[in-house]
Amino acid sequence: MHPPADPDPHRRVNPQVREGFSLCELVPVPLRLIDGQADGASMGKVVDGGGEGAAEVTGIESSGRLPWRKATLARRDIPDAVVSRLPGYLQVLTDLAAAGERTIPSAELAVRSGVGPATLRKDLAHLGSTGTRGVGYQVDPLIATLRDCLGLNRPWRVVIIGAGHLGRALAAYPGFTERGFSLAGIVDVDAAAIGTRVGGVTIRHTDDLAELIADPPSTMAVIAVPALAAQRAADQAIALGVTGILNFAPVVLNVPASVEVRNVDLSTELQILAFHAGQPPADEHQEVS
Amino acid sequence: MHPPADPDPHRRVNPQVREGFSLCELVPVPLRLIDGQADGASMGKVVDGGGEGAAEVTGIESSGRLPWRKATLARRDIPDAVVSRLPGYLQVLTDLAAAGERTIPSAELAVRSGVGPATLRKDLAHLGSTGTRGVGYQVDPLIATLRDCLGLNRPWRVVIIGAGHLGRALAAYPGFTERGFSLAGIVDVDAAAIGTRVGGVTIRHTDDLAELIADPPSTMAVIAVPALAAQRAADQAIALGVTGILNFAPVVLNVPASVEVRNVDLSTELQILAFHAGQPPADEHQEVS
DNA sequence: TAGATTGTTAATCGATTAACAATC
DNA sequence: TAGATTGTTAATCGATTAACAATC
Known part of the structure; x- marks a missing residue:
């Protein structure tokens, strides 16, 4: 039914460590840090970072105890495959907004984006559920969420x-x-x-x-x-x-x-x-x- | 160790049937054809095409009974993920040939191509095994194989x-x-x-x-x-x-x-x-x- | 309520990786 | 032969898909 999966040649780099850590919405999840022991062979010990800084999406390690911002997104948790489709959704939604559409069901957004409806809904679920059962997705709020997730609200x-x-x-x-x-x-x-x-x-x-x-x-x-x-x-x-x-x-x-x-x-x-x-x-x- | 898989946004199209059929090296595999019944809802019936034309990589349906060409490659069988990496290998190999290299082990070709050595060997195995155990791959023959596979020998x-x-x-x-x-x-x-x-x-x-x-x-x-x-x-x-x-x-x-x-x-x-x-x-x- | 559509689960599918027997 | 490196297997990992209960 769909084009088969195809690893993204655009992200090819020399093999390097690319390990992430997870943030969860609204929940102060500590950064996972490696403690200082320079033990090359064994795995780094995961240390509780104390609950600071995780909500700051700029990734700057915070020095003070920040108030818990309403972290809109668990950005680290979004798979690369999903991230690579988000700009496409944003593009389609922007066109829809310009055409005056207020809501759109996943089936239609999916067709216009060239993906399957199940993939679309699962992708958007990664951003926090923004749809309304029986109705669809609200165009403007979804645009805002996507822009926020992609980091497009900063210059x-x-x-x-x-x-x-x-x-x-x-x-x-x-x-x-x-x-x-x-x-x-x-x-x-x-x-x-x-x-x-x-x-x-x-x-x-x-x-x-x-x-x-x-x-x-x-x-x-x-x-x-x-x-x-x-x-x-x-x-x-x-x-x-x-x-x-x-x-x-x-x-x-x-x-x-x-x-x-x-x-x-x-x-x-x-x-x-x-x-x-x-x-x-x-x-x-x-x-x- | 490696960048995670990432479906290729470059191949995104509106959901459409993209069913292939397989060719095997040297073996005359008939085209799978659908018979003429215009039955929209039910699945098309797969009909044995009679063993003609499958080896002709140009994809023009042959009218006569062609002699079985030595099909160098089972091109249909190569996963898209692999195909998307072949141009990269070809590029690196071309540079190596220009530098006078005659053979190269998978480990080195892999590093230069930005993939893991296991992936590289598995990819090349799809083209028919061209490596020599204990030695590596011969640069020029591998270039020829890759060019042939990609169809670059035609204008x-x-x-x-x-x-x-x-x-x-x-x-x-x-x-x-x-x-x-x-x-x-x-x-x-x-x-x-x-x-x-x-x-x-x-x-x-x-x-x-x-x-x-x-x-x-x-x-x-x-x-x-x-x-x-x-x-x-x-x-x-x-x-x-x-x-x-x-x-x-x-x-x-x-x-x-x-x-x-x-x-x-x-x-x-x-x-x-x-x-x-x-x-x-x-x-x-x-x-x- | 009835109809529509989401969010999510579980199954499938495909790609990557490590490891090692085969073999040059 | 001994060392090196492939080709291939089996395990893991991640992504896609269908289906449906939840719910607007």
């Missing part, structure tokens, strides 16, 4: 590294700012490009990256440089505090586990299409099993 | 629909032709753009799409138009015989099951990064479970 500043055709196209992409990402700047090493205006900013030299990222701070970088320059670009960005990288270069970036990388590779996608195009065509009237 | 012509910033950047992207895809042309409806040269071709009007796709035939299209125009572009391309679509517009395309769609959405990726950036930072010394 995100993004730098683009590489001002070739692709970098400039990305800088000029309106969807960038439409969805709350603001372009901090774009850099390149090519003297011919520097000084050109694109997407509301002026292309600067890569040497200015530190300055650009620092104030106000950017935490996301888009890498749009040739493959050979990509690792260096990533290293620079990470050294300057970037924790999220969208990589368009066809290389596996080596990054610390604290940095999230998503890869987008045009030719990978074309090759996957080639594979399928080379297959015997799926018969439209094929048996449904 | 693939691609049309780009939409000549905005992104469409033009894609047209100019060298990786396009470097990996065996040739740009058939690029079209737009904007009179100001038509006539401009980009990536070795001249931007033509969308009305010329039929002509462009027909001769020589293109089977792949890249959609780089605004969201509102994407479905229409897809419909046009599909009507003209395109069976693979790389969609950059943030919409779920409605296509027949015989058409493969892969979605690339910049803002989706940024939103996923935002989610992770909003999380408590993964502790580098976190417990390994």
Whole structure:
């Protein structure tokens, strides 16, 4: 009935530890910390962190005893597969809101999002139940919940590294700012490009990256440089505090586990299409099993 | 140890039948066909196709009794998750070949590809075992096998629909032709753009799409138009015989099951990064479970 | 109430991983 | 042979799906 599961090539990184810990809604769940014993082989002992800081979604370890915020989401608990579908739901819901819809049943939202209704309801249940039995989901509150979950209510500043055709196209992409990402700047090493205006900013030299990222701070970088320059670009960005990288270069970036990388590779996608195009065509009237 | 599984948002389509059938190496497996009864509700009856045509990877239903080609691969049998990793392996291997490497053990190829060694070996086993115990994999033969499997030994012509910033950047992207895809042309409806040269071709009007796709035939299209125009572009391309679509517009395309769609959405990726950036930072010394 | 639709369970399905016998 | 590394098995893990009780 549905496209089979397919692990996300966009999240591929060199094997690294990526262990999370869980937060629960409204319940002060302590951070799980490893105590200090440097015992490499055995498992770290889980220590009760004392109930502090877990509700603060920015992940900054709190120094004082914060009042328990109404944590809207158990964000750590959401599987990656679910997270990757949330932007799609948000997109569809935004369109629905613009069209004046107030509520929508899961069946319809699912069709418009390209997923099954069971998957949709289970996904949304991860955000805390927002639906009403017999009615469906309220569009506006669900949008708010999704935006909150994805962290889109804070400003995100993004730098683009590489001002070739692709970098400039990305800088000029309106969807960038439409969805709350603001372009901090774009850099390149090519003297011919520097000084050109694109997407509301002026292309600067890569040497200015530190300055650009620092104030106000950017935490996301888009890498749009040739493959050979990509690792260096990533290293620079990470050294300057970037924790999220969208990589368009066809290389596996080596990054610390604290940095999230998503890869987008045009030719990978074309090759996957080639594979399928080379297959015997799926018969439209094929048996449904 | 590894990034968790993550279903591939790039393959999301409206729920449609996507049933395959299997080919086995060297064994003439008949196509499974549904007989003609137009019985909508009940399941189609599976009919033995008589053993013809299954080995022809182009998927054109053969009219005569073809000799059984030595089918190098059971391409239908390869899980999507595996297929999505093959281009990455090919990329790494190509780099290794350029560096003069003759053989490579799975452990090293795995690290360079950002996957685990067990996954790598299991993936390659799907292509027929090409490794040598105690030695590793031979680079050049493995490249040949991968290219064969992905269907990269045939010419693939691609049309780009939409000549905005992104469409033009894609047209100019060298990786396009470097990996065996040739740009058939690029079209737009904007009179100001038509006539401009980009990536070795001249931007033509969308009305010329039929002509462009027909001769020589293109089977792949890249959609780089605004969201509102994407479905229409897809419909046009599909009507003209395109069976693979790389969609950059943030919409779920409605296509027949015989058409493969892969979605690339910049803002989706940024939103996923935002989610992770909003999380408590993964502790580098976190417990390994 | 009756109809509709959610939230959740349990079953299925598929992908990943560790481990090791096979074998170069 | 001894060492190295594959191919494959079996176990684990996670994601999807169908179905239905809960409930608006």
